[in-house]
Amino acid sequence: MNSTPKTALRDPIRVASMDELKEKGSIVVNGHDGPIAVFHHGDGQVHAVDNRCPHMGFPLHRGTIKDGILTCHWHHADFDLESGCTFDLFADDVPVYAVETRNGDVWVSGSRDQSGDAEYWRNRLREGLEQNISLVNAKAVIALLKSGVSFKDIAETGGRYGVRYRSSGWGPGLTILTAMTNLCGYLPRDEQILPLYQGLTHVARDSNGQPPRFDLQPLDTENLSFDQLKRWFRRFVEVRDSEGATRCLLTAVSMDSEPALLVDMMMSAATDHVFLDGGHVADFINKSTELLDHIGWEHADEVLPSTVGQLCAAARSEERNAWRHPVDLAAILRGANAALPGALASTSNGYAWDGPGELAEVILGDDPQATVDTMLARLHDGMTPLQLSQAVTYAAALRIARFHTQNEFNDWITVLHTFTYANALHQALKRTGSPELIRGVFHGAMAVYLDRFLNVPPARLPGERATAELAGETDEILDAFLTELDTQQQVEPAARLVYRYLADGHPVDRLFRTLAISLLREDAEFHSFQMLEAGIRQYEELKGRAEADHVLIATARYLAAHAPTQRALNQTAQIALRLNRGEAIYEEE
Known part of the structure; x- marks a missing residue:
């Protein structure tokens, strides 16, 4: 010490x-x-x-x-x-x-020289990750933030550790860490402790007991074009050869390829087949690139290969019965793929974007062929791929907003998977503009179709009449929201409070922070972290429109459905905070 x-x-x-x-x-x-x-x-x-x-x-x-x-x-x-x-x-x-x-x-x-504390706590954080000690991780995060270290630097330590010491590659822990690092950008410094602590703790748990991941080397050549490497990468993914695919990816990285090209390479392979691993593959690839946005793309050779194993091994949904019978969705998607080049090549006839709502209602319908035909027609009329992707993502959010609590509890995760997949495709499209990724948008629309019975009957979105009796001041509503989540299954009351808060025009940053508190005090599983981060991201995409409020209502409903828990992780964090403040935890002292 x-x-x-x-x-x-x-x-x-x-x-x-x-x-x-x-x-x-x-x-x-x-x-x-x-x-x-x-x-x-x-x-x-x-x-x-x-x-x-x-x-x-x-x-x-x-x-x-x-x-x-x-x-x-x-x-x-x-x-x-x-x-x-x-x-x-x-x-x-x-x-x-x-x-x-x-x-x-x-x-x-009477005092210590604390000039070396930042380096000391960096070392302690690494040891906390290695030994899977939550209290040490919490104390390290608190001390590092207090000493002026940025949340991105702390995330770098956890992220690079996680991709190195988990032989099975990218997993839920790294997804949580990245999602919570994204969330830190919305929070004041003293509120960044819990998201970082939660992310690091899950990285440590995921890595615990696993052997390290050993590096492969890029191909020893300078005579390959990026396009050829991309073709080879997709070929090796197609035959589930993770070593060949990894070497192609590392070679592309070693050529200093632009981030957008690397994302295109990986996401193109991820959309060569349908809805891989229930949407996780696309989300994990997207999260790996978002981690690099925070810690620097110079670490791409460490981070991106961690996603290749799952990409190659993933279950392909066109092989699943639900996607082939009673309606052959794979055949519908093959038809869409054949029609896409023509739809994208057409000249716009002056199509005017008026938000995702109208197309989303079509996507939420029960005729998948009509959904695909309408989406192709919109592209032909001049709708941009990003607008199309936004409509699918919003439709997926509405599945959560309208999810009826009479369904089985685990089906919350079903609608969540579709939403986070659609969000991941949308973010990747923003980076690349690649036409090949548009195939994945159609895959997402078919996943929304398959989720349709989880909205039977549909839960009603909150309205003015149902919220008139609720507290109206900013703090009153936010406090009431947290109080509701102290009791199980307060899904509709939580949704009404968020609706009232937004309808009254209260500051949305305060709501973001309250949603974060409601999650971070829980022993949440990783889908809840995905929901919060994707919900905030999509709200920002739709800000100023009624659809944006619906996304946060969906987020509130999901979080309320999964609270409360034992809250043991938060108890550990609070112990670390009290120790840092010098409070007497042992009361008889």
Whole structure:
């Protein structure tokens, strides 16, 4: 643990005479950073440490010293008194303070030199990830943010660790970390702690017990074009050869290919087949690129290959019975693929975009051929691919907003998968404009069709009449929302509160923060993190339109359906915050 050199005291405090300290064994003094325990032990040795056990705050002066090792009695963590380092990693290291003897009196530094704390806590964060210790991760995030380290730098540590030490590649933990890093951009610095902590904790859990992922090398050639590498990449994905696909991708990265080209390469392969792994593949690829937006595309050779294994191994929905019978959706999509070039090549006849609502209602219908025909007609009329994608994504959000609670609980995840898939395709289209990705938009529309029975009967969207009796002030509504989520299945009350908040024109940034609080206090599974982040992203895409409010209503309904939980993760985070503030967790101190 970083400490003041023993030869120089900072803000010195007289403890007692050496004889008095020897008689008592330990004395506690009040330092500038909190209580300091000064110990006399062994053959006249004197050491000083922060009196609060770094694990849970138990007063260490009530511990036991034997052979230079201090044992905390609460959870039996052992510490080296000289350095403060722990022998039990769950407990973290304890800060030490310099001591001197002056004319028979013992003096101690009243404060520590904290100039090296940022590097110390970076190392502790890596150890917390390696050992899967949530409390250490929480304390590291708090200390790093407090010392001025940006949330993106903290995410870089977790992201690079996650792609290196998970042999199975990109997974839910990295998705949560990226989603929460995106969320940090909407939050003040002191509210970035919980999203980063949650993301890092899930990365550590996902990696725990897994072997590392070993690097492959790019092809040793400079004579390949990007287009050829893209063709090869898709060929190897087609035959499920992850090694060949990875080497093609790494070669494209080594050529300093533009990010948009790399996204196009990967997403084109992901849309060569239909709705891979229930939408997860497209979302994971999209999240890997969003992580690189935060930590820098110079890390593309580390991050992007982590998604290739699942891309190659994924279940292809055209092979599933639900996509082939009673309606052969794969055949409908083949027809759409054949018609796409002509629809995209047509000259606009002056089509005017009036939002996604009208087309979304067609997509929500029960005739998939009519849906595809209408989408092709809109493209032919001049609708842009992004507008088409926006309509599909909005339709997927409406499936959640209208999801009836009479359905089986797990079906929430079914409609969630379609929404996050559609959002991922939309974000990728924004990056690339690639016509090949438009195939994926049609896949998303068919997934919306398959979800139709989860809106039978459809839950009604909240209206003015149903919300007139609700609290009307900003804080009242937000507090009421959090209170509702203290009880299970408050789906409709939560939706009405969000509707009322938006209808009254209250600041949406406050609502974002409240939705974040409602999620981050829970032991949420990763789909809830996906829902919050994608919901906010799509609200921003549609801001100023009624459709935007419907997306946040969908988000609120999903979060309310999955709350409350045991909230153990948040309890750990609150312990870390209280320790950082110097509060007494052990009340009898």
